[in-house]
Amino acid sequence: MGDLEGKKVLIVATNRFEESELFGPRELLMARGATVTLASLALEAILGTVHDAPGRTIEPDLLIADAHEADYDALLLPGGVGNPDRLRTEATAIELIRAFADAGKPVAAICHGPWLLVEADVVRGKRVTSWPSIRTDLRNAGGEVVDEAAVTDGNIITSREPDDVPAFTEALAQALQS
Template identity: 65%
Template structure:
């Protein structure tokens, strides 16, 4: 895997993303020198949320349907209730998440983001965390849920909430730099 300054990272989101869980990783990764692309279901600005209140918007760089996992080193899935709930109903998004996992690339999901991991059949026999309301969903998908700031299991990084973003970011950067597959 590349040094973080040479890494290409994809963030996927749509309306309803939790503001801190998209902008936090985006800003930290760019600050570290990574090339970060935001993909969505459309190229119009998407609406962020700060819990239940509207927050900032951001304009995606590209469409999820036009993205190839081979062009990126890692994937970030922000939470917010509406964001991953909408994304997990999109076949191209689920296939993209699976492609990152199949390639052994880091997949980082925070808060409600792990719903996409469930949809992509990536949770079975994995240790994960999430917003507490997803615990049953993750356990029903075969995962072992822990109430920890960050959980790293192989190529999957999960976190619970906006307060965990700094730890989430650092775990992602470490995993990108160390790689997850044995050469």
């Protein structure tokens, strides 16, 4: 039995997610006993990337529109450039992120994933980090930007890049245990 047995984590992603930022945390969380569910815009395989090159695909478990914050203990938002850029125009995705944040549940975003936190207006007054190219967006949204592998401020967890997946996942695991 793992230390995250009974915990349920929802990942929200669409095409062009950064492969290691979805598969890495997913596998680490599942190995520790968490149940991990993937929600997307359609019930068709979504394509990951390794930087900009096409990567592996994965089948979503449900539609974002059918996901409810009350059914999960935490939300995970992988990066990749295309994935959060597409999702930030989807009202259902932004409303779901806001619901998790408002409920005080952990919301973890890595790399370009914090763009979604900006869109949901949940970084104001929070210490956050991200891929360097979106740090100005985080500052403009009221976040205090730092350069650390994983940053936890209240229920918001952010991370910089694929190399930080272990620290990012550990920060989420710690939040789930508290």
